[in-house]
Amino acid sequence: MSEAAKEKWGMVIDLDACDGCQACVTACSLENNVAFAGEESVAYGHGMHWLRIQRYWEGEYPNITARYRPVMCQQCGAAPCEPVCPVFATYHSEAEQINVQVYNRCIGTRYCANNCPYEARTFNWFDFEWPEPLNAQLNPDVTVRRRGIMEKCTFCIQRIRRAEEDAKAEGREVADGEVQPACAQSCPTQAIVFGNLADPKSKVSRLARSARAEKLLEDLGTEPKVIYLKGGSDRDR
Amino acid sequence: MTANIPAIPLGDAHHDAEAEYREEHLMLDPRPREEMNNMVLESMRDKSLSFWVTAGVLGMLVAVALFGAWGYMIANGMGVTGIRRPVFWGVFIANFVFWIGISHAGTFVSAILRVFKAEFRRPFTRAAELMTTFGLAAAGLYPLIHLGRTWRFYWMIPYPNQRWLWPNFHSPLVWDMIAITTYLLSSTMYLYLPLIPDLAMARDHSEGWAKKIYGWLAMGWRGTEAEFRHLNTAINIFAFAIIPVMFSVHTIVAWDFAVSKVVGWHSTVFGPYFVTGAILSGVSAVTMVLALIRGTMKNMKYFIRPEHFDALGKLVLIFSMSWGYFFFNDFNLEWYGGEAAGHAVMEYHTKGPLAWIWYGMLIANLVIPWATLWNKNVRRNPWAMFVIGFIINLGMYAERYMIVTFVLSRGRMPFDWGWYKPSLVELAISLGSIALFLFLYVVASRLIPLVPVWEVQEGQLAHTLRKIGRATVISVSELE
Numbered sequence: 001m002s003e004a005a006k007e008k009w010g011m012v013i014d015l016d017a018c019d020g021c022q023a024c025v026t027a028c029s030l031e032n033n034v035a036f037a038g039e040e041s042v043a044y045g046h047g048m049h050w051l052r053i054q055r056y057w058e059g060e061y062p063n064i065t066a067r068y069r070p071v072m073c074q075q076c077g078a079a080p081c082e083p084v085c086p087v088f089a090t091y092h093s094e095a096e097q098i099n100v101q102v103y104n105r106c107i108g109t110r111y112c113a114n115n116c117p118y119e120a121r122t123f124n125w126f127d128f129e130w131p132e133p134l135n136a137q138l139n140p141d142v143t144v145r146r147r148g149i150m151e152k153c154t155f156c157i158q159r160i161r162r163a164e165e166d167a168k169a170e171g172r173e174v175a176d177g178e179v180q181p182a183c184a185q186s187c188p189t190q191a192i193v194f195g196n197l198a199d200p201k202s203k204v205s206r207l208a209r210s211a212r213a214e215k216l217l218e219d220l221g222t223e224p225k226v227i228y229l230k231g232g233s234d235r236d237r
Numbered sequence: 238m239t240a241n242i243p244a245i246p247l248g249d250a251h252h253d254a255e256a257e258y259r260e261e262h263l264m265l266d267p268r269p270r271e272e273m274n275n276m277v278l279e280s281m282r283d284k285s286l287s288f289w290v291t292a293g294v295l296g297m298l299v300a301v302a303l304f305g306a307w308g309y310m311i312a313n314g315m316g317v318t319g320i321r322r323p324v325f326w327g328v329f330i331a332n333f334v335f336w337i338g339i340s341h342a343g344t345f346v347s348a349i350l351r352v353f354k355a356e357f358r359r360p361f362t363r364a365a366e367l368m369t370t371f372g373l374a375a376a377g378l379y380p381l382i383h384l385g386r387t388w389r390f391y392w393m394i395p396y397p398n399q400r401w402l403w404p405n406f407h408s409p410l411v412w413d414m415i416a417i418t419t420y421l422l423s424s425t426m427y428l429y430l431p432l433i434p435d436l437a438m439a440r441d442h443s444e445g446w447a448k449k450i451y452g453w454l455a456m457g458w459r460g461t462e463a464e465f466r467h468l469n470t471a472i473n474i475f476a477f478a479i480i481p482v483m484f485s486v487h488t489i490v491a492w493d494f495a496v497s498k499v500v501g502w503h504s505t506v507f508g509p510y511f512v513t514g515a516i517l518s519g520v521s522a523v524t525m526v527l528a529l530i531r532g533t534m535k536n537m538k539y540f541i542r543p544e545h546f547d548a549l550g551k552l553v554l555i556f557s558m559s560w561g562y563f564f565f566n567d568f569n570l571e572w573y574g575g576e577a578a579g580h581a582v583m584e585y586h587t588k589g590p591l592a593w594i595w596y597g598m599l600i601a602n603l604v605i606p607w608a609t610l611w612n613k614n615v616r617r618n619p620w621a622m623f624v625i626g627f628i629i630n631l632g633m634y635a636e637r638y639m640i641v642t643f644v645l646s647r648g649r650m651p652f653d654w655g656w657y658k659p660s661l662v663e664l665a666i667s668l669g670s671i672a673l674f675l676f677l678y679v680v681a682s683r684l685i686p687l688v689p690v691w692e693v694q695e696g697q698l699a700h701t702l703r704k705i706g707r708a709t710v711i712s713v714s715e716l717e
Contacts (some may be wrong), residue, residue: 119323150385
């Protein structure tokens with residue numbers, strides 16, 4: 001990967017394929033040890049999901065369609081969350097070109113969450129406990145966070161690292177499709193594709209060049225690494 | 238400076254005019270030096286039952302409502318507050334901005350009026366400066382209270398550490414910390430300097446351990462010509478230097494919001510808008526405190542007179558108008574901009590379920606002062622000014638509350654809109670910080686002379702009534 005291209009890992013989400021089933025939300029929470037807040041807390045606004053499915057209604061009843069958009073951290077190239085953190089808990093990883101949250105540095109000012117136009121960040125309001133049997137399935141590759149700390153989607157960086165280390169041990173490059181975050185892996189319609197944007201031949205790069213491609217709130221200049229595909233010709237709107 | 242007060246001949250023809258002047262103006266109503274010293278000391282030493290009850294209740298409130306609730310929150314997590322996605326800041330930040338605003342009172346009333354040689358300031362500069370220091374004490378707690386991990390607050394301080402990490406100087410929160418520390422240190426020194434001659438006066442009128450403490454604090458003040466010259470130079474330097482510090486502090490507090498990407502916060506006018514609002518609430522709070530001091534402490538009716546409320550009332554009116562001007566610049570110009578996200582924020586203010594707060598703010602900050610403060614009789618009535626000051630402070634608090642929570646409730650993506658309601662814990666901590674401010678103030682009023690006696694005496698020496706022909710006129714000699 002060349003130094004000039006400030007792109008590496010990226011994601012394409014085909015909104016025309018998303019049916020809002022929430023499998024990605026579940027998979028993400030299990031993979032990343034996302035705290036289980038419970039129904040009431042989530043309704044109150046204390047939910048911890050790194051990924052949520054936005055649901056919008058289009059049209060008037062009876063000609064009404066539900067539109068879904070899975071939104072997670074967009075791993076901005078110019079991220080609004082980064083400069084406001086007083087303790088460098090959120091910063092830009094030059095190697096992976098994603099935003100990294102260092103849990104141990106976080107003191108919980110929550111400024112990053114206010115400044116995120118995607119509302120991608122979640123805060124540990126309490127020391128949440130996992131009800132049985134969920135407590136027996138914590139992922140050993142991911143830190144468990146305590147109360148008072150901000151967290152967010154990491155593009156499953158533990159999986160990226162594992163693939164990179166495997167490739168390094170075998171003396172090769174990471175193959176296209178070798179890294180799959182939990183959300184992409186669990187998507188039944190394969191709406192989520194993950195890969196290396198810096199490689200023009202990767203599947204994610206090819207999809208990102210589609211005429212249907214758009215970025216969320218792109219006019220803010222945040223340079224998101226998540227690309228949404230929307231409004232295909234196969235869809236009668 | 239040391240000359241005796243000239244006896245003014247009271248001719249029959251001019252007796253009425255002179256008596257009126259004396260009753261009206263403290264500066265023209267001199268009393269013998271020792272008598273005035275004793276009046277101030279008497280008010281300071283008056284520890285009646287009501288003082289002990291007030292201080293006790295306030296102290297209990299600080300212990301239970303502020304530190305008790307805060308401890309409960311630390312032990313359980315921020316979830317005990319009403320803060321929730323997407324409103325990640327709540328009343329703690331509103332309180333922070335509010336108390337920083339109150340702290341502008343002292344500097345504005347004391348430093349700016351001193352620099353402009355406004356003579357009416359003399360009896361209450363200290364009362365206002367104390368508000369700065371204690372307002373900052375209340376404000377300074379909030380950046381700590383609102384942290385998710387309060388016990389790691391010192392990671393914001395730049396010091397060589399095992400983590401090999403400086404704080405992020407790009408973050409407005411670090412600017413905040415530096416600005417507030419600067420303001421707290423400089424305003425404390427600015428409070429202390431004019432206090433030295435009065436501490437010496439208290440030392441000369443005390444016995445035992447109190448004499449030792451006052452003597453130590455007065456640093457051997459004798460009141461010589463040279464000492465006064467040095468003191469006046471130092472006060473002058475601080476008075477000029479602290480004004481830009483004051484402006485910078487609230488501007489930086491405004492930048493906490495303005496440098497962000499949040500619609501409704503990202504406004505270039507926020508700096509001066511916040512400074513004006515801070516002075517409006519600060520000066521209103523000074524009138525409240527002066528009314529309380531005058532109403533509850535001994536001998537204060539001599540020092541604090543209707544003329545002072547009159548003058549402060551004019552200031553409040555002017556700042557209410559300035560605030561209206563900046564409010565128009567912030568709010569209405571967003572309207573004309575026509576951005577959909579901005580309109581959603583504004584409609585939440587004007588038509589949302591909590592719109593009454595917005596209309597209440599306009600009534601409290603604009604309608605009530607404009608309707609009442611043009612009237613001299615209202616301005617000269619201490620308790621009327623207390624009520625108006627209270628209403629304006631409610632309005633200014635509402636403004637901060639809306640800037641923090643309303644704006645965050647309406648982000649760019651309608652799916653994630655939310656709302657906020659403070660919890661009992663947050664209300665207890667807010668009440669506790671009011672109690673902290675009052676507690677510190679009540680205790681300080683019994684430890685240090687609340688009226689700068691030497692400044693009043695200096696002013697009275699400079700003011701004389703002169704007879705020119707048939708008219709009696711006030712003559713003020715230039716000091717320094």
